[in-house]
Amino acid sequence: MALSEFEIKKIEKAGAAFLAKHRPPLNIRSKLDLGWRLENQSVYIFEIQPVWNNPEEYQSLDIAKSTFVRSQGVWKLYWMRRDLKWHSYKPESQVTTIEQAFNVVSQDQYGCFWLMT
Known part of the structure; x- marks a missing residue:
């Protein structure tokens, strides 16, 4: 079942608050920035940076994913490992x-999501 409009608005508000707290200063956002997106039942947090051999082109690198499981009423948390696969974030693998x-x-x-904290 798709997310309701109310749930989407709640996600948008939480995402905006997260970015307000964690985005880098304006003067370096062309080199490194943060974003989030909603796809179906999942929220992705990603870094945005120039492609190493073409600074005019940008790439997004996913760092975190949270998927809503309606039947359980929880958000499951995942992090992207070096193998480029999603792994459950343990010990806190789900929240409400x-x-x-x-x-x-x-x-x-x-220390799974950020290289430097």
């Missing part, structure tokens, strides 16, 4: 709200 999901990524207690 999207705000908590963004907060877990923000805190990054185990």
Whole structure:
């Protein structure tokens, strides 16, 4: 079942708050920036940076994913490992709200999402 308009608005609000707190300063956003997107039942957090051999072109690199499982009423959290596959973020692999999901990524207690905290 698709997310409701209310749920989407809640995600948008939480995503905007996350970016307001974590985006780099304006003067370096052309070199490194953050974003998020909603695809079906999943919220992705990603870095945006220029392609190394073509600075006019940008690429997005996913760093975190949270998927809503309606039947369980939880958001499952994942991180992207070097093998470019999603892995459950343990020990906090699920939360009950999207705000908590963004907060877990923000805190990054185990150093999985951010290279430097």
